[in-house]
Amino acid sequence: MIDFTTIWKYLPRILDGAATTLELVALALFIGAVLAIPVALARLSDNPFLKWSAYGYIFFFRGTPLLVQIFLIYYGLSQFEAVRESIAWEVLREAYWCAIIAFALNTGAYTAEILRGAIQAVPKGQVEAAKSFGLSPVQIFIKVVFPQAIRIAIPAYGNEIILMLKGSALASTITLLDLTGMTQTVIARTYMQTEFLVVAGIVYLAMAFVVTRAFKIIEKRFNRHLMAVKI
Amino acid sequence: MIDLQGFGDQLFFGAVMTLRVAAGALVLGLFLGLSGAVAKLSNSIIARAIAETYTTVIRGLPELLVVLIIYFGSSSILTAISAWFGDDTFVEVSPYMSGVVALGLTFGAYSTEVFRGAFLAIPAGQGEAARALGMHRWNVFRRVTMPQLWRIALPGLGNLFLVLLKDTSLVSIIGLEELMRQTKFAVGFTKEPFTFYFTAAMIYLLLTIITMRVLHAAEKRANRGFDEVGG
Numbered sequence: 001m002i003d004f005t006t007i008w009k010y011l012p013r014i015l016d017g018a019a020t021t022l023e024l025v026a027l028a029l030f031i032g033a034v035l036a037i038p039v040a041l042a043r044l045s046d047n048p049f050l051k052w053s054a055y056g057y058i059f060f061f062r063g064t065p066l067l068v069q070i071f072l073i074y075y076g077l078s079q080f081e082a083v084r085e086s087i088a089w090e091v092l093r094e095a096y097w098c099a100i101i102a103f104a105l106n107t108g109a110y111t112a113e114i115l116r117g118a119i120q121a122v123p124k125g126q127v128e129a130a131k132s133f134g135l136s137p138v139q140i141f142i143k144v145v146f147p148q149a150i151r152i153a154i155p156a157y158g159n160e161i162i163l164m165l166k167g168s169a170l171a172s173t174i175t176l177l178d179l180t181g182m183t184q185t186v187i188a189r190t191y192m193q194t195e196f197l198v199v200a201g202i203v204y205l206a207m208a209f210v211v212t213r214a215f216k217i218i219e220k221r222f223n224r225h226l227m228a229v230k231i
Numbered sequence: 232m233i234d235l236q237g238f239g240d241q242l243f244f245g246a247v248m249t250l251r252v253a254a255g256a257l258v259l260g261l262f263l264g265l266s267g268a269v270a271k272l273s274n275s276i277i278a279r280a281i282a283e284t285y286t287t288v289i290r291g292l293p294e295l296l297v298v299l300i301i302y303f304g305s306s307s308i309l310t311a312i313s314a315w316f317g318d319d320t321f322v323e324v325s326p327y328m329s330g331v332v333a334l335g336l337t338f339g340a341y342s343t344e345v346f347r348g349a350f351l352a353i354p355a356g357q358g359e360a361a362r363a364l365g366m367h368r369w370n371v372f373r374r375v376t377m378p379q380l381w382r383i384a385l386p387g388l389g390n391l392f393l394v395l396l397k398d399t400s401l402v403s404i405i406g407l408e409e410l411m412r413q414t415k416f417a418v419g420f421t422k423e424p425f426t427f428y429f430t431a432a433m434i435y436l437l438l439t440i441i442t443m444r445v446l447h448a449a450e451k452r453a454n455r456g457f458d459e460v461g462g
Contacts, residue, residue: 059436065435079422079426170401
């Protein structure tokens, strides 16, 4: 009943789409993580301007759908002539970069909140101890707070990667041929809707499974000094 | 101020439809979540396996793909079933129903874990005590477990509802005329994508803020029997 030869024939193209998905997610996660560190610090700072602008950014990107954010960047920015005539237009007219920018800003907001929580979870006494040793605020952050915050943030960040992986399916709505987009192209050619949607689903599940497993291992390694001694 | 050029009421009706999908998915999702949690905690291996498969698969798939699979898949399955009975008409499932089912399945998978955690948080001694007093198992569930379950599960369910509210934008892809799709129409007419997508973003943000307020009040009410620590 299921036409496996056709599925087999188009499988390489589906996997091509999966590669694009991985590329989008990896780039967006990298930019988002770099962005998240200053945003988390701004959110924790005593300067009201820094604190509230970081809060506004986080609130906007966590409170609105990712789809709106993508459309706002891809379609929305073209409304302004100033944008269309600037050098930035070279980047902003490409669906690929618009997707990356939207994903990075989105995951940046979520990651900043994860990081903020993790930084706050580092016991205060450690910072006080470091201060009494004469470490500068920058040294305290780099040598004492940040390494531990990363360790605390790992499980939540693993979930964020999965959410980004799933959210990246929205790239297909602005013409990109990621896993979902490529699947829709194949469906348009073969008329095998349900079959190929299920195939795409299996590929997504496999990717999510690998990420989950990898993070279990990373978590274990980062927390190995907390593990009970096996007798 | 932002000039909506007479599209204000379209956006309003769109927002109403958004809330209707969210409400439908919430009802279905709560039912599925509660059933899933009961299944995961049951003694039956089959029930546990079904619930485990359900949550693993749904949580690993992009929400957009779930929406597409339900929309196209249920049509072709229902068409096949009606063909089995000798009726060769094409059965179409409405975008509204598909949206409710797809988002309900997603909400159900995540809320299964929330409910499971809540069940486990209720001391087993309470159920045993109620049984010892001669209460029937169903009465124990209704009178002892359920009222406390809500209190413990509420914060988790609230977060899931905020996610659900944003995910409703995905149903616009299969043609439901909710907020996102109405916005698209307005953009097509006015050629002002930024104005309208930004307005849509603000409406989603407003819905988020209202939901958060309601949840806060509900949590306060649910916890009225408990002293606030450090209050």
